[in-house]
Amino acid sequence: KRLVLIGPPGSGKGTQSPIIKDEYCLCHLATGDMLRAAVAAKTPLGVKAKEAMDNGQLVSDDLVVGIIDEAIKKPSCQKGFILDGFPRTVVQAQKLDEMLEKQGSKIDKVLNFAIDDAILEERITGRWIHPSSGRTYHTKFAPPKIPGVDDVTGEPLIQRKDDTAAVLKSRLEAFHKQTEPVVDYYSKKGVVADLQAEKPPKEVTADVQKVLS
Ligand code: ADP
Numbered sequence: 001k002r003l004v005l006i007g008p009p010g011s012g013k014g015t016q017s018p019i020i021k022d023e024y025c026l027c028h029l030a031t032g033d034m035l036r037a038a039v040a041a042k043t044p045l046g047v048k049a050k051e052a053m054d055n056g057q058l059v060s061d062d063l064v065v066g067i068i069d070e071a072i073k074k075p076s077c078q079k080g081f082i083l084d085g086f087p088r089t090v091v092q093a094q095k096l097d098e099m100l101e102k103q104g105s106k107i108d109k110v111l112n113f114a115i116d117d118a119i120l121e122e123r124i125t126g127r128w129i130h131p132s133s134g135r136t137y138h139t140k141f142a143p144p145k146i147p148g149v150d151d152v153t154g155e156p157l158i159q160r161k162d163d164t165a166a167v168l169k170s171r172l173e174a175f176h177k178q179t180e181p182v183v184d185y186y187s188k189k190g191v192v193a194d195l196q197a198e199k200p201p202k203e204v205t206a207d208v209q210k211v212l213s
């Protein structure tokens with residue numbers, strides 16, 4: 001399966017991805033994670049991406065299209081993939097279609113994580129992440145057994161620098177202006193499944209499984 005996950009920050013894409021990935025043996029490609037790794041390693045890509053990310057704006061299409069183009073060619077992604085956080089503009093969606101056409105493949109399903117903006121601030125400001133596994137926790141909705149510590153490995157959890165109420169505002173503006181049109185783009189192709197992303201995580205997982213079965 002070749003899947004795209006679209007939804008605003010905090011809608012649950014990163015929480016559902018590892019579950020879907022394991023169930024269908026897909027590779028998980030999250031452009032946000034890849035960009036954060038590049039920023040941390042101070043690679044040329046990271047240096048170019050940092051300012052936009054810190055301010056909650058989108059990184060330029062050319063930069064992210066380049067990373068995805070490289071990633072989807074990897075052997076581990078040939079059986080299928082989950083694109084989490086990409087495409088985020090109509091230009092990115094068009095470029096993705098061109099890349100897939102060359103491989104003779106296409107996107108099978110777009111999962112649209114629909115949710116009211118009002119819920120997102122609490123989700124984002126309470127988010128804690130275990131970077132190496134991608135496990136997400138939440139101070140109120142999914143607290144770790146020991147605050148700040150991953151349940152499975154005992155390693156420290158982190159909070160993202162851009163997970164503040166102020167930066168969230170910019171990220172939501174970017175989402176409505178630049179990313180929502182991507183849902184329309186895929187709707188015209190008849191591949192969009194709408195999810196009610198405000199439901200508890202397990203119910204969202206069950207809805208995803210229904211859509212993909
Ligand atoms: P979220 O958890 O809010 O969905 P991500 O981790 O996907 O956020 O992305 C974090 C930041 O990385 C974005 O605010 C943006 O600056 C950058 N980014 C990630 N994916 C893309 C993309 N496809 N196009 C442009 N910028 C991106």
Ligand code: ADP
Pocket residue numbers: 007008009010011012013014015016123124126127128136137138139141142197198199200201202204
């Ligand atoms: P995204 O990847 O779309 O930005 P995440 O999956 O990281 O969002 O979720 C953001 C925060 O909200 C995390 O702290 C996560 O534990 C929590 N969360 C995710 N899904 C739900 C849900 N269905 N109900 C309540 N909290 C959730």
Ligand code: ADP
Pocket residue numbers: 015136137138141142200201202
């Ligand atoms: P259980 O104890 O039934 O196995 P979990 O430990 O997975 O359930 O989750 C306990 C509660 O926290 C459930 O109500 C679940 O919906 C919620 N939850 C689990 N994971 C997350 C998450 N990542 N974000 C928000 N809420 C979560």
